[in-house]
Amino acid sequence: MLLEKMKKGVGKVVITILAVLLIISFAVWGIGDMVTPGGNINQVAEVDGTAITQREFQDQFQREMNRIRARIGNIDAQQARNLGLADSTLNGLISRRLLGLQASDLGLLVSDEQVIEQIQRQPAFRNALGQFDRSMFQITLANNGISERAYVASIRQDTQQDYIGGVITAGAAAPPQLAETVYRYRNERRSADVIKIKRASAASAPNPTDADLNAYLEKNADQFRAPEYRRFSILHMDPVQVAKELSPSEERIQREYEDRLSGLSVPERRRLEQILIKDEDAAKKAYASLTEGRSFAAVAKDTTGKSADEIKLGMVTASDLLADLATAAFALQKEQFTQPTKSPLGWHILRVTEIQPGREPTLAEVRTTIVNDLSQEMAQDDLVTRANRVEDALAGGASIEDASQEAGIRITKTRPIDIARKVQSGGAATGLPEDARFIETAFSLNKGATSDLVETADGGYFMVRVDEVIEAAKRQLDQVRNDVVAAWKTQKLNDIAKKTAEEIRDAAKGGTPLAEAGRKYSLAVESSKPVSRFGTGTDNIIPRPLLPALFKAKTGDIVMQQTADGYAVARIKDIQNNPPPADDGDFKRLQETLTSALANDVLSEYTRALRNEYPVSINQAGLEAYFSGQGYGSR
Structure with a gap:
C-alpha cells in the first residue's frame, strides 16, 4: 500500500503516486471475496446477508459510464466492463455498504435535519443568488431519473458513511516535501x-547471400523456431451444450413463473403534480384553497411561485416516493389530491393526473427466458452428477475413454495445437474449452499423461490427455x-x-x-x-x-x-527544475490529490478489514445476467 511504499525511498514514492493518480477515480477497494457462480440473478452481491441488487448496480454503473464517456468519448457497457469499470463499481458499492453496516453497529445516526442541511448545501439545487431552490431540486432529480425517496435515502446513507470515513481518515495528509518532490518531477x-x-x-539495402541468411538464421534461431505442438484427447462437459439437451417440464416452468411473478410484474404508475411548502400553516391554507375549488396550478403559483410545468413530478411508482407520500398518493382516484403530508423536505400536497394500472406479464411473454434459465440450472445439477460418476471411475483406475462413457459425452481429438491455441497452419484451434486453465493444464502434462477432472469458471468440467508432443524445432532457411x-x-x-x-x-x-x-x-x-x-x-x-x-x-x-x-x-x-511558487494553484491541487490518495489508502485498508467482519459474496451469475440482458426488472 501507499503508506508502506512511502518508506522505500522518494523514487519509488513518485512512481507509486503517479500510479495512484491514474487509478484513484475508479475507487477500487480490492477483490478478495467469495465469488459464487450461481444464485439469484436479480442481485450481484450480498453483504452480511443484505443484497446489492441489479438495480443498484445498474444505477451506479450508468453513472460511472457517463463520467467515463465525458472523458474518453462514447463507449458501450461491454467496453466499460473490459476497462474494469464493472469491478470497480461493484467494489465501491460493497465498500460503502460495509461502512454503512459499521456505522450502524457503532450507533451513528443521521437526523432529518442533517439530511435537509446536506441537500440544501448542494450547488446544483441553488439559484443565481446562491439560495436553495426547491424547484431546481425537483427538476434536477427528474432530469437525472432519480426519485425523491431514493435521493433522500442516499443522502442519509452517504452522510452516515462519510461520518465514519472522516473519522478513519482524519489526520491523513501528504507531507509538503512529498508534494514538492512530485511537483518537481512532473514539471521539470x-x-x-x-x-x-x-x-x-x-x-536501398543490399541483397543478402545464402551465407548471410544462414548465418542470420543461426544467430536468431529462436526468432524463427516452430513452437511446440501437442495433440490432445479432451473430455469436455460444457454446461452450454448440456443445457441444450435438457428441457424442463411444463409443471416446473409454471411453478417458476409463479415464483418469479412478483419480480416480473410491472407496478402501477401514476403521474403526479406537487405543491411543496416548508411551513405547515401555509400548507394547510393551500389545501383549504384546493378544497374550495381553486385549480391546483393556481394554488401552486400563489403559494410557491412555481409554474404549471415546475410542479410536475412525472410518472412514478410507489417505490419512487417516500413511504408516507406513496401511501397517500396511491390511495387517490384520478384528479384527487392529498392532504398536506410531512417529509424531511417539508409539506407535500400531491395530485394525481393519470393512472397506469400495473400488469403481470403472461407466461408466453417470459417463457423463453424461464426455459433457458431452468435448462442452465438443470445442466449444472446434471454436470455435478456426471462429474461424480467420472471421479468414481477415475478412482477405480478408469481411462479417459472409460470416463467419457460414464459422463455420456464423446471425447474430442484435436489436431496439433500450440500454447497460443493455434494449429500448425497458423489459424485458431476450435472446439477447445475456453477456460484459461485448459491450456495451462494441457501444456503442463507429459506425453501420455491424463489430467484430473478440472472444474471451469462457468460450472463445466474438463479432463485432457496428451496424445502427442511435437517438440519446438528449428526451421530451415x-x-x-x-x-x-x-x-x-x-x-x-x-x-x-x-x-x-x-x-x-x-x-x-x-x-x-x-x-x-x-x-x-x-x-x-x-x-x-x-x-x-x-x-x-x-x-x-x-x-x-x-x-x-x-x-x-x-x-x-x-x-x-x-x-x-x-x-x-x-x-x-x-x-x-524550479520549486513551486507559493501561490501556485496546481501545487495546491497536487497536495490535495496526494492527501486524498493517502486517505483513500487508509480507508481501503479499513474496508478490507471489514470484509473479515461482515461476510461478502459476489454473485457472478447476476453480473453475467445484467450484461447479457437477462436480468428481470433491471434493464
Whole structure:
C-alpha cells in the first residue's frame, strides 16, 4: 500500500503516486471475496446477508459510464466492463455498504435535519443568488431519473458513511516535501540539440547471400523456431451444450413463473403534480384553497411561485416516493389530491393526473427466458452428477475413454495445437474449452499423461490427455526465407544507422561541436523547446524514446537512443527544475490529490478489514445476467 511504499525511498514514492493518480477515480477497494457462480440473478452481491441488487448496480454503473464517456468519448457497457469499470463499481458499492453496516453497529445516526442541511448545501439545487431552490431540486432529480425517496435515502446513507470515513481518515495528509518532490518531477522541463539518424528504406539495402541468411538464421534461431505442438484427447462437459439437451417440464416452468411473478410484474404508475411548502400553516391554507375549488396550478403559483410545468413530478411508482407520500398518493382516484403530508423536505400536497394500472406479464411473454434459465440450472445439477460418476471411475483406475462413457459425452481429438491455441497452419484451434486453465493444464502434462477432472469458471468440467508432443524445432532457411530476408535487411539498415549515430556521439563526447559532427554525414542539428519527461510541450523534435535518457543526464551531456525509425543523438542544453511558487494553484491541487490518495489508502485498508467482519459474496451469475440482458426488472 501507499503508506508502506512511502518508506522505500522518494523514487519509488513518485512512481507509486503517479500510479495512484491514474487509478484513484475508479475507487477500487480490492477483490478478495467469495465469488459464487450461481444464485439469484436479480442481485450481484450480498453483504452480511443484505443484497446489492441489479438495480443498484445498474444505477451506479450508468453513472460511472457517463463520467467515463465525458472523458474518453462514447463507449458501450461491454467496453466499460473490459476497462474494469464493472469491478470497480461493484467494489465501491460493497465498500460503502460495509461502512454503512459499521456505522450502524457503532450507533451513528443521521437526523432529518442533517439530511435537509446536506441537500440544501448542494450547488446544483441553488439559484443565481446562491439560495436553495426547491424547484431546481425537483427538476434536477427528474432530469437525472432519480426519485425523491431514493435521493433522500442516499443522502442519509452517504452522510452516515462519510461520518465514519472522516473519522478513519482524519489526520491523513501528504507531507509538503512529498508534494514538492512530485511537483518537481512532473514539471521539470529540458531542452536539447538533436540529430536524427533515420534508417534507410528497405529498397536501398543490399541483397543478402545464402551465407548471410544462414548465418542470420543461426544467430536468431529462436526468432524463427516452430513452437511446440501437442495433440490432445479432451473430455469436455460444457454446461452450454448440456443445457441444450435438457428441457424442463411444463409443471416446473409454471411453478417458476409463479415464483418469479412478483419480480416480473410491472407496478402501477401514476403521474403526479406537487405543491411543496416548508411551513405547515401555509400548507394547510393551500389545501383549504384546493378544497374550495381553486385549480391546483393556481394554488401552486400563489403559494410557491412555481409554474404549471415546475410542479410536475412525472410518472412514478410507489417505490419512487417516500413511504408516507406513496401511501397517500396511491390511495387517490384520478384528479384527487392529498392532504398536506410531512417529509424531511417539508409539506407535500400531491395530485394525481393519470393512472397506469400495473400488469403481470403472461407466461408466453417470459417463457423463453424461464426455459433457458431452468435448462442452465438443470445442466449444472446434471454436470455435478456426471462429474461424480467420472471421479468414481477415475478412482477405480478408469481411462479417459472409460470416463467419457460414464459422463455420456464423446471425447474430442484435436489436431496439433500450440500454447497460443493455434494449429500448425497458423489459424485458431476450435472446439477447445475456453477456460484459461485448459491450456495451462494441457501444456503442463507429459506425453501420455491424463489430467484430473478440472472444474471451469462457468460450472463445466474438463479432463485432457496428451496424445502427442511435437517438440519446438528449428526451421530451415527454405521454410522461412522471406521472413529471414526481411529481418536481415532491417538489421543491416539498422546497423548502418547505429554506426553513424555512434560516430556522431563519440565525436561530440570528444569535444567536437554536435553540429560539426553531424555535418560530416549531411545531418543537421534541431533545437527543441523545453519538454517534460511525459512529452508535454514537445514540438516533435525530441523523439519520445529519447526522453528517458534525456532526463537521466546532466546539462551538456551527450546521449544516444534508438528510435522507431533509426537513432537520435542529443546534447542537453538546459534543465528547468524550479520549486513551486507559493501561490501556485496546481501545487495546491497536487497536495490535495496526494492527501486524498493517502486517505483513500487508509480507508481501503479499513474496508478490507471489514470484509473479515461482515461476510461478502459476489454473485457472478447476476453480473453475467445484467450484461447479457437477462436480468428481470433491471434493464
